[in-house]
Amino acid sequence: MRSIFSSATQEAERLHRLDTYFIIAALAVLLLVAALTVYYAIKYRDKGDGVEPEQTSSNLKLEAAMLVGPTLLVAAFFFLTIRTTQAILPPAGRLVPAVRIVGHQWWWEATYPGTNVVTANEIHLPVGQRLLIEGTSADVIHDWWLPAFGEKMDVIPGRLNHVWATIRAPGVYEGACNEFCGQQHAWMRIRVVAHTPADYARWLAAAGQPAAPPTGALAQAGGALFAHYACSSCHQIRGTAAHGHQGPDLTHFGSRRTMLAGLLENNPDNLSRWLTDPQAIKPGAHMPRFIFGRDSIRALTAYLTQLK
Amino acid sequence: MANTTVLVPEPARPLPGLSINSSQGLLQWISSVDHKQLGIMYLWMALLFMLVGGLEILLVRVQLAVPRNTFLSPEAYNQLFTMHGTTMIFFVAMPALFGFGIYFVPLMIGANEMAFPRLNALSLWLTLFGGSLMYFSFLAGGAPDAGWFNYAPLNQFNYSSSPGVDYYCAGLLLAGIGTITASINLVVTILRYRIPGMRFKDMPVFVWMMLLTACLVLASFPALNAALAMLLLDRQLHAHFFDVTGGGSAVLWQHLFWLFGHPEVYVLILPAFGIFSEIFAVFSRKPVFGYAFIVGSGIAIALLAFGVWVHHMLAVGLGNTVNGFFSASSMLIGIPTGIKIFNWLATMHGGSLRFTVAMRFAIAFLVEFTIGGLSGIAFAIVPIDLQLTDTYFVVAHIHYVFIGGTLFGLFAGLFYWFPKMSGRLLDERLSKWFFWLFVVGFNGTFLVQHVLGTLGMPRRVYTYPDLPGWGLLNMISTAGGFLMGAATLLLVYMLVTAIRRGPLAPADPWDAYTLEWATTSPPTLQNFDRVPPVRSARPWRDHKRPDDADHLKPGKKKGVHGK
The missing domain is CATH 2.60.40.420 (Cupredoxins -  blue copper proteins)
Structure with a gap:
């Protein structure tokens, strides 16, 4: 099963580390709460003796600990958030993208700057290079996402967005539009075909050719x-x-x-x-x-x- | 000694609605300005819309049960999920929470009415008409179909040309005005109509939370109403607020909507926190742990709620600085929200727990809401948000918050207060069946959706390709949904039979702490003649145990605070 954990890019790999830290921390907190809930529910059940328990209503030390613990945890994750964001999603500056994506109802257009290649839905990319992918939309808001590539990008009419992808291995990677965009939102899927640089150069050259005249x-x-x-x-x-x-x-x-x-x-x-x-x-x-x-x-x- | 009672003030001249003879049946309900009848009508309205919204989503779940299903057309699917979300938020959760608020706030503060009884009736009917108007769109050419948050430019006429979105705007504007008037009413009632002697720090936590909720509504609904008015102008008069080709902005709608929408999340959860605080205390036979802390963190949430909206928009590409700021604020708001869980656990600690159905929902809430809260923190972590936003992981998250939090709070409140409102007891055995059916169904539906999200299933798709695992997980989710549906029908049956022929309830069946239990079940038209004096947050217990009253505790000046 392909999921967000089958990282295919260096960016996704970096994200995967953050995912792992988060899952560990979240499971620990959940386990703590669940264990205390079950333990208290068993230990403090009404014994039927009609005696009212001690009417404790606060404990400042405990309350301070309750405040400090989660705050430290959150601070650690904020630090990781900033670090990871800077690593995987730095500003693009004036760099020319490897591919420009335009969302349409309900298909994807891809153009390759510097060439006359235009294609749709099946997007070919080279491995081993840090690619800038730029996106916008021709109509409503769509969202470009391949689970194995990590971060997603809303493509919005009138705005240019970007993501980075350093694909590690040749292969076919699937994704889909993630922002509800109307009737056929379900069938706005993405296929990225990753090639070795040599294969990619061949594909790009072939895709740049005009259509061959029909035979027969x-x-x-x-x-x-x-x-x-x-x-x-x-x-x-x-x-x-x-x-x-x-x-x-x-x-x-x-x-x-x-x-x-x-x-x-x-x-x-x-x-x-x-x-x-x-x-x-x-x-x-x-x-x-x-x-x-x-x-x-x-x-x-x-x-x-x-x-x- | 503590039993000298306080006279509850009554207006010299009764209101017109109150003079109608109680034998007039339906007419009496329709013309009523009594806060208890209005509260009950709010709750019936919420239940009715819950059945409709539930039916809509069951149709959606049937469509999603298997890959490439053709049970529903994409058009029908989009209308159904849009109506489900809009209905559940605006016409189920909000009316139900306000129903409890309007019924119980006056009782809990020792008042006989809301500050503005006729405005109270107006609020209810505006909300009901708003909902009915939105549903009329099915007959008028098509229901809204752009999702409950109705993003631009999909909400524009050239992308959604049926009148559905216009009905969405008109219906929500009407209901929104109803919510604002109800909030004004609650704020004034709480500030001005507390029984003499009840200080702010003696107010039940539920009253505090309704006060904060009402303030949140007053500050956040203007953003929604403005956005809805602008959208109507766009669609009807060709204004260009959100029309990119005409120079408008697609992102502006998102800012306005979420500037309302995120405080709205706390509007939906704070009253539930209030209900749970009452229930944990009463059924642990202890005061709620850290009253000042719970109230204080509620105030912190209400303030921070206005600084977190962009975490719904992290994929929009507003830049790392903006995203970082809102990541910090969103994590910050998680702290006061999360700590309350430990407050309630500490309330249970050392208590004597009675596992009534209300308490069962409260205990289940601790675990379910923790799941929803933790997955919420995931969305404050920008890179994880960029993975999971707009996938089924979000669907799982919002339902763990809105069902595990808000709806469990409403159920807990219903089982806690039903004897007071109806004067009848619910069937205990069936109630427990309902609890287990619902909890199992709920987790069956939504736990697997976390996995679907990480597998990459986008939300709001009317169907999906047959990828490994997708069909099975969706089938489990659908089965869970039907279990919840069956549980809901059982609840309706239980309510109807209990109201008709349930055993009579005593005035104070739970040995509770607050003033609503000091009157009869159900309360008479005039709630109280006299109430015990309020010297702590548990006046009814102080009255029942005068020798152990909270304000007499050694080492304290007054009240339940400090160890």
């Missing part, structure tokens, strides 16, 4: 339909005339493992179901139902699947 009659018909219908007013496919920015960039749609921000596996069946009736698959999504003919859907599916 069906896919070519699909490409023509994509241009003919309203698709291009919301979606971008680099290398074609489609330059919309409302929906996800589809230039390399076929290379993604999942679609609709984690809702479904990316395969031709799911894609043609989605094109048939988006509102039945992801109710509330901003993709309208176009009532395409069955042939059109087949052609569009063939075209989009080829966009590797």
